[in-house]
Amino acid sequence: MKSTSETSILESYLQDESRKTGTSTRIFFPENESDVCAVFRKNPHTPVTLQGARTGLTAGCVPEGGLTVNLERMNQILDFQPSENGGSITVQPGILLQTLRQYLQRHPHPLPLFFPPDPTESTASLGGMISCNSSGARSFRYGAVRDYVLALDLILPDGDKLHLVRGKKHASGLQFQFKTRGGRLISGALPALSMPKVKKHTAGYFIKPNMDLIDLFIGAEGTLGVITSARLRLLPRKKLRWGAVLFLPKEDCALSLVKTLRNKTDDSAFPLEALEFFGSDTLNLLRHDQRRGLVLRESELIREDADCAVYVEFTADDRALLMDAFSTVCRELSAAGGDPARSWAAINASHIEKLREFRHAAPECVNRKIREIKKSVPQITKLGTDMSVPDSRLEDVFSLYREGIQVGGFESAVFGHIGNNHVHVNLIPHDMAQYSRGKTLFETWAKAIVQMGGTVSAEHGVGKLKAGLLKTLYSEEQLRAMKQVKQCLDPEMLLNQGNIFGK
Numbered sequence: 001m002k003s004t005s006e007t008s009i010l011e012s013y014l015q016d017e018s019r020k021t022g023t024s025t026r027i028f029f030p031e032n033e034s035d036v037c038a039v040f041r042k043n044p045h046t047p048v049t050l051q052g053a054r055t056g057l058t059a060g061c062v063p064e065g066g067l068t069v070n071l072e073r074m075n076q077i078l079d080f081q082p083s084e085n086g087g088s089i090t091v092q093p094g095i096l097l098q099t100l101r102q103y104l105q106r107h108p109h110p111l112p113l114f115f116p117p118d119p120t121e122s123t124a125s126l127g128g129m130i131s132c133n134s135s136g137a138r139s140f141r142y143g144a145v146r147d148y149v150l151a152l153d154l155i156l157p158d159g160d161k162l163h164l165v166r167g168k169k170h171a172s173g174l175q176f177q178f179k180t181r182g183g184r185l186i187s188g189a190l191p192a193l194s195m196p197k198v199k200k201h202t203a204g205y206f207i208k209p210n211m212d213l214i215d216l217f218i219g220a221e222g223t224l225g226v227i228t229s230a231r232l233r234l235l236p237r238k239k240l241r242w243g244a245v246l247f248l249p250k251e252d253c254a255l256s257l258v259k260t261l262r263n264k265t266d267d268s269a270f271p272l273e274a275l276e277f278f279g280s281d282t283l284n285l286l287r288h289d290q291r292r293g294l295v296l297r298e299s300e301l302i303r304e305d306a307d308c309a310v311y312v313e314f315t316a317d318d319r320a321l322l323m324d325a326f327s328t329v330c331r332e333l334s335a336a337g338g339d340p341a342r343s344w345a346a347i348n349a350s351h352i353e354k355l356r357e358f359r360h361a362a363p364e365c366v367n368r369k370i371r372e373i374k375k376s377v378p379q380i381t382k383l384g385t386d387m388s389v390p391d392s393r394l395e396d397v398f399s400l401y402r403e404g405i406q407v408g409g410f411e412s413a414v415f416g417h418i419g420n421n422h423v424h425v426n427l428i429p430h431d432m433a434q435y436s437r438g439k440t441l442f443e444t445w446a447k448a449i450v451q452m453g454g455t456v457s458a459e460h461g462v463g464k465l466k467a468g469l470l471k472t473l474y475s476e477e478q479l480r481a482m483k484q485v486k487q488c489l490d491p492e493m494l495l496n497q498g499n500i501f502g503k
């Protein structure tokens, strides 16, 4: 029988930021690889759900019965190899992004380095980020986590181990084979499929003929093995970072500004690193919470006459380059109908932090609202999209979203990574009828977005809540073949049940 304290610890680990609540019989907090192996070896034939920092938005780490393994105590830096062109760092999976950043800031020799992927939630763990192939505002310039994973150590559900190094093991066409640390050969076939041609995609397994097999485990949402350590690529950090929140009078103006700024990034003299969007619905939510003193307490009040905003960040070693880039932004902002004098600019680290608070406050406000609504309608979870489309379909996807929101009469908050045509559309349902209409609307959008050449998940993964959307992207046969890949590594389908393949 479990003690009361054990039960209450378990209960506090049954949710992630999607606000879905799961069930589990027991939770383990391994401190090293051997502890993880022991959980599998002592509990054969038992479903196991893995957890990082539980900031996920798709219930990927929310258990549906069985055991829970939370990796938060495996949070050490194992090795740091700085070099002139960046070098690498090896970490355990439970280390938080913010801890990794602090470590790199405290070790600026031989030169300051950084880990480029930057999900807005810096309390995410590296294990979770790798499992979701996370990305963030800076992915506009640097790509997602996948591009920075050099090696992985994994434990399979039978307790055996895999060590994978980028560049060392490729599929032969669509055939794959691994040799485990225990000497076992695991082989199988990858499904024949074509992934959407968008810059960010993390829905289902990453599959390409002749692919580097390490990529199969990145974005696999913990369904193929437990990541117990990762060697990550670092880049030299630029000396200067400037940013701005540009307020605009209409959404059309913002879309036109985004396209203009994005087109300039082919030129290295325009070092744009992040290009983000905040719709009128989001600004209203922020204004409301700012007035209540819940967010942005130390910021200027958000202007009443601003309809929407575009957020930009630039980095360079050369101040003159940033001055030129800012002049260009001011010129293009005026041309798009905005007023540079009424924008917020940041040209030092503390001001940049304030701008980032603004960016972080948007999802926080949505999450707080959902928490409030859940008090009276407990079954409600967060309803947010994570879809992206090719550059040429930016306006089309905005029309699709705005029409759906208006016709459905939803309260909404649209914001996010517009540089990659990837905004999060959050619907805020107030009752179960609205909640289920919202889910239906997401399915309609997913179909339209796949038709546009887009993806149903650009950075959060599909977890449990969006697993159904994969059916709009891939055929049943392709999904069956994807499942067979899992069966090669996890024959009893015990690990992270419900993720990617649903129930």
Ligand SMILES: Cc1cc2nc3c(=O)[nH]c(=O)nc-3n(C[C@H](O)[C@H](O)[C@H](O)COP(=O)(O)OP(=O)(O)OC[C@H]3O[C@@H](n4cnc5c(N)ncnc54)[C@H](O)[C@@H]3O)c2cc1C
Pocket: 016, 017, 049, 050, 051, 052, 053, 054, 055, 056, 057, 059, 060, 061, 071, 093, 094, 118, 119, 120, 121, 123, 124, 125, 126, 127, 128, 129, 130, 131, 132, 133, 134, 135, 136, 137, 221, 222, 223, 225, 226, 227, 228, 363, 364, 459, 460, 463, 496, 499
């Ligand atoms: C306010 C807010 C803003 C966000 N902004 C962004 C954003 O900009 N970009 C973005 O990409 N995401 C964003 N997210 C989502 C979330 O932060 C990311 O998905 C993050 O990568 C999850 O990391 P985690 O450690 O919390 O993982 P968890 O939520 O604990 O788990 C996520 C998945 O990873 C699996 N997993 C965890 N650890 C391991 C391991 N060691 N081995 C194998 N599988 C494992 C879990 O089983 C689960 O399937 C945001 C979330 C919030 C709340």
